[in-house]
Amino acid sequence: MKIDKDELTIYEVEAFYEELLAEFDKGDVSVDVSNLNRIDMSVIQLLLSAKKSCEESSKAFQMIGTNSEVRKIFKESGCQALLGASDE
Amino acid sequence: MNEELELFVEDVDEQLTFMENALISMQEDGVDDESVGALFRAMHTIKGTAGMFGFDDVVGFAHVAENLLSDVRDGKVELNEEMIETFLQSKDHAQTLVDLAVDGEALDAQVQAKNDNLLAILKSMLPDAKKNLLKIDAEILQEQEGGEKTWHISLRLKPHFFASGMDIINILNFFNILGEVKKLLCIDTNIPALKDINPTEAYIGYEILFLSDAAYAEIEEIFEFVMDDVVLEIFEATDMDMLQALCDSEEGLREELVFAGFDNASRVRSAGVKEKELEKTEVKETKKETKKEAKKETKKSFSLRVDSSKIDQLINQISEMVIANAKVTQRADVLDDNELSESATILSDMLEEIRTGIMNIRMVQVGDSFNKFKRIVNDVAKKVDKEIDFEIVGGETELDKMVVEKISDPLMHMLRNSIDHGIETPQERKAVGKSPKGHVSLKTYPDAGTIVIEISDDGRGLPRDKILAKAITNGLVEENNNLSDKEIYNLIFAAGLSTAEKVSDISGRGVGMDVVKRNIEALRGTVEIDSKPNEGSLFTIRLPLTLAIIDGFLIQSGNTKYIIPLEMIQECIELDAHYKKEMDGNEFINLRDSMLPLLDVRSYLDEQETQSQRENIVVVRYGEYKVGMMVDELFGEFQTVIKPLGEVFNNVVGISGGTILGSGEVALIFDIPKLIEHKLREINSHGGT
Numbered sequence: 054m055k056i057d058k059d060e061l062t063i064y065e066v067e068a069f070y071e072e073l074l075a076e077f078d079k080g081d082v083s084v085d086v087s088n089l090n091r092i093d094m095s096v097i098q099l100l101l102s103a104k105k106s107c108e109e110s111s112k113a114f115q116m117i118g119t120n121s122e123v124r125k126i127f128k129e130s131g132c133q134a135l136l137g138a139s140d141e
Numbered sequence: 142m143n144e145e146l147e148l149f150v151e152d153v154d155e156q157l158t159f160m161e162n163a164l165i166s167m168q169e170d171g172v173d174d175e176s177v178g179a180l181f182r183a184m185h186t187i188k189g190t191a192g193m194f195g196f197d198d199v200v201g202f203a204h205v206a207e208n209l210l211s212d213v214r215d216g217k218v219e220l221n222e223e224m225i226e227t228f229l230q231s232k233d234h235a236q237t238l239v240d241l242a243v244d245g246e247a248l249d250a251q252v253q254a255k256n257d258n259l260l261a262i263l264k265s266m267l268p269d270a271k272k273n274l275l276k277i278d279a280e281i282l283q284e285q286e287g288g289e290k291t292w293h294i295s296l297r298l299k300p301h302f303f304a305s306g307m308d309i310i311n312i313l314n315f316f317n318i319l320g321e322v323k324k325l326l327c328i329d330t331n332i333p334a335l336k337d338i339n340p341t342e343a344y345i346g347y348e349i350l351f352l353s354d355a356a357y358a359e360i361e362e363i364f365e366f367v368m369d370d371v372v373l374e375i376f377e378a379t380d381m382d383m384l385q386a387l388c389d390s391e392e393g394l395r396e397e398l399v400f401a402g403f404d405n406a407s408r409v410r411s412a413g414v415k416e417k418e419l420e421k422t423e424v425k426e427t428k429k430e431t432k433k434e435a436k437k438e439t440k441k442s443f444s445l446r447v448d449s450s451k452i453d454q455l456i457n458q459i460s461e462m463v464i465a466n467a468k469v470t471q472r473a474d475v476l477d478d479n480e481l482s483e484s485a486t487i488l489s490d491m492l493e494e495i496r497t498g499i500m501n502i503r504m505v506q507v508g509d510s511f512n513k514f515k516r517i518v519n520d521v522a523k524k525v526d527k528e529i530d531f532e533i534v535g536g537e538t539e540l541d542k543m544v545v546e547k548i549s550d551p552l553m554h555m556l557r558n559s560i561d562h563g564i565e566t567p568q569e570r571k572a573v574g575k576s577p578k579g580h581v582s583l584k585t586y587p588d589a590g591t592i593v594i595e596i597s598d599d600g601r602g603l604p605r606d607k608i609l610a611k612a613i614t615n616g617l618v619e620e621n622n623n624l625s626d627k628e629i630y631n632l633i634f635a636a637g638l639s640t641a642e643k644v645s646d647i648s649g650r651g652v653g654m655d656v657v658k659r660n661i662e663a664l665r666g667t668v669e670i671d672s673k674p675n676e677g678s679l680f681t682i683r684l685p686l687t688l689a690i691i692d693g694f695l696i697q698s699g700n701t702k703y704i705i706p707l708e709m710i711q712e713c714i715e716l717d718a719h720y721k722k723e724m725d726g727n728e729f730i731n732l733r734d735s736m737l738p739l740l741d742v743r744s745y746l747d748e749q750e751t752q753s754q755r756e757n758i759v760v761v762r763y764g765e766y767k768v769g770m771m772v773d774e775l776f777g778e779f780q781t782v783i784k785p786l787g788e789v790f791n792n793v794v795g796i797s798g799g800t801i802l803g804s805g806e807v808a809l810i811f812d813i814p815k816l817i818e819h820k821l822r823e824i825n826s827h828g829g830t
Contacts, residue, residue: 063303063341070340077335094298094309098332098345106335130310131325131347 055085062093069096073103082107087118097132104136145306146243149190151446153239156183160232162512164225169515172220180228181210187235189362192315193307196242199235200318202256205263206231217268227262229516234259291323291378292351292360293403295387297331298343302370313347315363320353326401330393348398350378378405385409449543452502459496460782466492467780467803493780503543507585507594508536510545514556514583521560528567528578529560535585540592544664544684548594551657555596555680556581558654563600563678573675575599591666591708591763594682603630603672630670630678634658665797667814669764683764683814693781693800695808696759697774699748702808704781704800705770709761709813713775716756730769732760740820741771745795763814766821770811783810794819 054076061069076082082103100116107114116136119127127133160183163176188203206228212218234255241248248256298309316322328346332338351360360375376383388395388409398406466489473482511533522529564570564579571577584595605626612618612632624632633654661668666684693704714720720730728739739758742748758769783798786809790796797812 066340070338074335094343094345095303095340098329098343099335099338099340101329101345102332102335102338105329105332109334126310129314131313131327132329135327135329 054083055087056089059088060091061089061096062091063095066095066099070099073099077103077106077112081113081115083113083115083117085117086123087120090120090122092123092126094130097127097130097136101132101135146194148446149194150239150243152190153187153236156186157232157236158509158513159183161229161516162509164229164232165512165515167220168222168225174214177210177214177220181207181214184210184235185359185362187239189359189365191239191242192318192363193311193366194242195311195314196239198248198256199238199242202231202235202238202260204318205260206235209263209267212268218266224266227259227266231259231263289320289352289354292349292353292355293374293376293378293380293384293387293405294347294349294351294360295374296349296364297328297346297372299370299372300342300344302343302367303341305367305370307367307370309343309345309367312363312367313349316349316351316353319355319359319363320351322349323352324348324350324402326397326403328394328397330391330397348394348401348403350403378403381405381409447502449503452499455499456496459492459499463489463492463496463780463782464801464803468805469803471803489780501539503541504539505542505545506536507538507540507545508533510549511536511552511583511585514553517553518556518560518581521557525561526566527560527564529564530578530580532580532582533584534582538585538587538592540585540684547660547664548666548682548684551660551682552583552594552596554654554657556583559596559598559600559678559680563598563602565601569601588683591683591685594684596680596682597677599677602674602676603633603670603678605629605672605674608632627669627671630672633670634668667764681764691781691783691810693779693810694759695776695779695802696757696772697776698742698746698772699750701746701748702776702802702806703742703772704779704808704810705759705761706811706813707778709763711760711762711767714758714760714769716758716771720758730758732769737767737769738820738824739769739771740816743771743773761813761817763817766817768817768820770816781808781810 054072056069058065073082073084076084084100084103104114106112114137124133127136159179163179163183167173167176184203184207188200188207191199191203209218210228213220213224218224234252237252238248238256241252302309313322313325326348328348329344331346332344338344353360357375361373364371364373374383374387378384384405388398388406395406395409466485470482470485470489473485514533515531518529518531559581560579564581565573565575567577570579580599582595582597584593584597586593609618609624609629609632612629612635613620615635617632617635618624634657635655658668661682661684664684666682668683669681670678671681672678691704692707694707694710696703696705714732716730723730724739728741730737730739737760743750755773757772757775759772759775760767760769779802781800784800786796786799795812795816796809797815798810800808800810802808
């Protein structure tokens with residue numbers, strides 16, 4: 054799935070959750086975040102949950118196209134390692 | 142601007158005002174601990190709140206200022222004149238920074254230069270390490286929390302955290318400003334599986350190791366705005382008891398901490414400790430909590446910020462209640478029902494109390510706001526090389542906050558004028574035998590339902606002839622006029638009349654006094670001038686005390702009922718045959734050996750003749766003027782709710798509004814100052830011809 058928004062926060066998180074859940078039910082989860090420049094903790098938390106759930110059900114979880122803005126937010130949130138989003 | 146930002150701006154305003162007042166009071170009365178504390182708190186709060194919005198320039202600047210203030214507070218640096226001056230500049234600069242940040246603008250070169258310059262000065266005032274070393278002895282070390290420490294912060298977001306609207310990542314970033322984040326461990330164990338998660342609830346938590354010289358309270362303040370939305374523990378990383386309690390509270394936490402490199406965690410026991418121990422720590426915790434809470438309570442009771450529109454709304458509702466109650470009273474009279482009448486009276490007493498209470502909420506002491514003039518006076522005096530002894534009298538007088546704010550600019554303008562034009566240079570003063578120091582005073586006191594603000598100086602006085610000449614040139618008055626000195630002085634309020642030969646950046650540009658007058662009139666106030674050559678000038682501003690409800694006195698003239706504001710009434714007398722004979726066609730009577738001009742309301746407002754047997758005179762006073770108003774019936778006191786009248790009434794001089802009586806009738810409210818002015822003008826014009 055590709056996120057076509059510039060910014061994803063608590064205001065959009067419920068819609069994003071629906072999409073993510075649908076993706077998860079289909080199989081592996083791959084999120085293309087290359088358009089994304091800003092996220093907040095509610096979204097990070099959801100990504101963490103998705104990653105965890107994938108690990109538990111042996112599905113693959115990956116994020117593609119993390120740009121520097123989002124990487125910075127991951128770093129500031131202390132979730133960089135947890136999300137497996139290391140510096141590319 | 143969103144609501145939070147608005148609150149921030151208000152808060153900064155308040156803090157900077159505190160700061161300015163503290164600085165000025167120290168300039169005058171010497172350094173005291175309380176004022177230093179206020180300074181520190183102001184900078185500290187600004188730094189804290191600005192950080193929440195990511196205003197880095199503000200935070201950076203406030204941080205340096207706060208550091209220096211902290212050293213001043215701890216007695217490491219002495220607060221001298223020069224430093225106070227620097228802090229005054231810093232206060233102005235902080236305001237500029239905040240304004241720019243709020244508008245989302247970057248610093249321009251000039252502000253940046255000022256910023257760098259001030260930062261350099263502030264930093265140079267910091268004590269150097271050597272001085273520090275000398276002072277630090279065991280006692281000080283124990284007493285103050287100075288020196289870097291490693292803190293352990295344990296944070297769990299409560300489920301409803303996101304509803305607070307604060308971004309936890311921004312809050313975390315704030316740690317980097319206050320010190321150095323050594324370890325940031327995100328606790329994700331509580332995040333449910335994707336199928337079970339509620340995406341709008343927060344599940345996340347943090348364990349943070351943080352190296353900083355900040356005190357406990359400062360770290361706690363980072364979370365000031367989300368206090369109710371998080372579970373927070375802050376303790377020194379070396380506090381093994383707290384760490385033990387923390388590890389015991391969450392399964393697997395100790396292991397996670399150890400894994401993440403929280404070294405001390407390896408020294409605490411893993412979960413499953415003796416019950417007794419656990420109890421002990423719990424007791425300790427609760428003790429700490431209660432202590433914290435008590436501290437917060439005292440802070441809260443200090444003041445409460447309320448949107449003024451809420452108070453206006455209350456006042457409106459009270460007004461409606463007063464009218465409704467008037468109806469009940471009237472009905473009780475008609476029905477001759479004593480019990481109902483008594484209840485209505487009690488109710489109206491209570492309404493009166495509530496009304497006074499609400500009005501009081503809006504009242505503030507003028508001193509708080511006027512103190513800032515001291516600084517302006519100092520600045521202006523310096524600029525024009527004059528020595529001024531400035532005095533504020535009656536700062537405890539209370540006035541509606543909105544009025545205080547609106548009167549501030551006109552007052553500032555008049556004070557500047559007094560110093561720039563009124564007061565002579567020290568040399569000139571010596572030459573005419575005055576002390577070289579000029580005296581300017583700002584005096585406030587209540588008088589007959591109004592608040593009077595007087596600005597007086599002992600300068601050269603207003604140039605009567607110059608004003609008159611200029612007014613004639615400008616065509617404001619005719620050449621052969623009969624103006625009194627006072628009327629001539631009041632000409633300076635006319636637009637476009639400035640007699641200053643030199644246009645300085647302080648005053649003399651010909652705009653100003655007319656604006657001053659307009660501003661004051663917009664507040665339903667009046668302004669007057671008196672002046673004596675070489676003795677000085679006196680500006681008298683009168684402002685109404687009241688807002689929407691006044692105590693009125695109900696009268697009737699012809700077929701219409703009128704209200705006269707009760708505070709302005711001096712007495713009522715019957716216009717009997719003796720007086721009538723004395724009048725003999727003139728509009729004056731002799732009241733205890735002084736002449737009292739009369740205003741016949743009936744003829745003034747074209748009322749019809751009445752059958753009333755008696756005629757009465759209500760003597761009203763405004764300032765030093767008295768007029769007797771000839772009316773028919775007197776009804777007595779009436780709580781009057783002022784309702785604005787439509788545009789049709791705009792040109793009726795002497796009527797300021799209307800009100801609704803219990804019977805549903807409309808009564809008109811007299812504008813006494815305007816009526817008196819009208820009467821005096823009439824007398825003068827008769828005298829002239």
